[in-house]
Amino acid sequence: MxxxxxxxxxxxxxxxxxxxxxxxxxxxxxxxxxxxxxxxxxxxxxxxxxxxxxxxxxxxxxxxxxCKRCRPLSHPNQVSEVVRLLVEAIEKSPEKRWRERDFQSLSIDASTARRQFKKRFGMTFVEYARARRMGLAIKQIREGEHVIDAQLSAGYESGSGFREAFSRMVGSAPSQLGNGKVLKAAWLDTRLGPMIAIADDEGLYLLEFVDRRGLEREMERLRQRTKCAIIPGTAEPIQRIEQELSQYFDGEFKGFKTPVHYLGTPFQTSVWDELRKIPPGETRSYAELAVSVGKPSAFRAVAQANGMNQLAIIVPCHRVINSNGGRGGYGGGLTRKQWLINHEKQIHRQGRHYKKQD
Known part of the structure; x- marks a missing residue:
């Protein structure tokens, strides 16, 4: 109502x-x-x-x-046909260096591609294609191939140009990469708006709404703590969380099983672990959460740890409210927070109903 x-x-x-x-x-x-x-x-x-x-x-x-302009039956910011065609073209030939004639062959205006990629990914098409080529080079170097072979595969004739581009993106020279990890970042469309997921092959580091306040700082902090480059791409944990989020928003929630990485202090980690113990459909106050982690007077520190959470929905900081019943804060917006709480209550009620029928 x-x-x-x-x-x-x-x-x-x-x-x-x-x-x-x-x-x-x-x-x-x-x-x-x-x-x-x-x-x-x-x-x-x-x-x-x-x-x-x-x-x-x-x-x-x-x-x-x-409405034909905002297309309310599609996902928010659903990928345009131009972006879809170009991403497919890049995946077919990730080593390709794009020229004006390549856009013309697809009947796509280069300026349109630049604008739509900037809106979708926060980078131009050329920057996206370059990041994809560099990701390919990084993979080759990590697998033991010679730097010169990776350089040529990435489309760089000049060794100095390749080293400069590589260092700018990764933070070190190609020869120093060794077994260093690279994180993949992907855009996920959800009912409440687009989210960004960042992961390696083992687990998820970040899941946030794209319009979250301070997201750029979070990503920079992630780069510094992991000493990893973040490039466009996907990984098994990203594919898995995309499937689980779809189930969650469809009301078919069975719990998040995607492996995650915590980047926090022991106290912050203990708060995040307690958050994951709050059942869907229920809420806790910051004071109650402080008691559950064994620090009853540290409710302000608990609130701060809540705000440092980088795994939205998975680590359900939206389930924490003020002692007086107020919604408190939420990086993704208080309206989203209330929707998530109501959505989980509805899932919980339906779960009870089905259990009685069984």
Whole structure:
């Protein structure tokens, strides 16, 4: 049930195109007959011409048709056809150095590719392709191939140019790589907006909403602590968490089994372990969490450890609230936090219902 207060809040989010409200509501515009997502770029309707719905299905049943600009039936920031074609082309020939004629052969404008890649990945197409080539070179060097062979495979005729590009991305010269690890970063679309996942072959280091405050600092801190480059790509833990997130948002949650890496102090690690013990559908206060880690007076330190968590949803810091029942803080946005809590309560209730039927 969307209250009058929620309607005013949602309308303000619509006017400001707040991405943290993605998936939380849809707006039907009575004057046009279409319904949109919160970040739709179209001209904003008057408040009195808006009807708000919790799901796209409700808007469809109310006879609204999906907006052609924001495509509310697709994932937020769903990959465009241009991006999809170019990513496929890169994966077919990751060592390729792209020229203007290569875009022309695909009937794609180079400036369009640059703009859409920047929006999607935070880097231009050329930067993405270069990172992919460098990732290939890093893999070859780690597998014992000569640096000169990796250099040529990455499309660099000049050894100095290759070393400079390599050092800028990885932080060391190719000859010093040895068995150093490289982390892969992938974009995951979810019902609540896009997330970024960063992992090696063994486990996940980071899972955050793309619009999270301070995400750039988190990634830089991750680079420094692991002494690893972060390049576009995927790994088994990323594929696994993508599948588990899909189940989670579909209400088929069976627990997160994706292996993770903690990068924190022993105290922070103990807080994160306790967070994972909070059952879905339940919440704890910061004070209660402090008691559970054996530091009853350290609720402020517990709150700080909560904020340092880099594994959103998996380590469920959204399940921690203030002692007075207030929502407290959440890096992904308080509206997302409330949605996650309500979603898990609903899953929990359904689980009980099915158990009784069995």
């Amino acid at each position: 969307i209250t009058a207060e929620h309607k005013r809040e949602y309308y303000q989010a619509l006017v400001e195109k707040k991405s943290e409200y993605e998936g939380l509501f849809y707006v039907g515009v009575k004057t046009t007959g279409v319904f949109c997502r919160p970040t739709c770029p179209a001209r904003k309707p008057k408040f009195e011409n808006c009807e708000f719905y919790e799901t796209a299905k409700e808007a469809l049943l109310a006879s609204f048709r999906p």
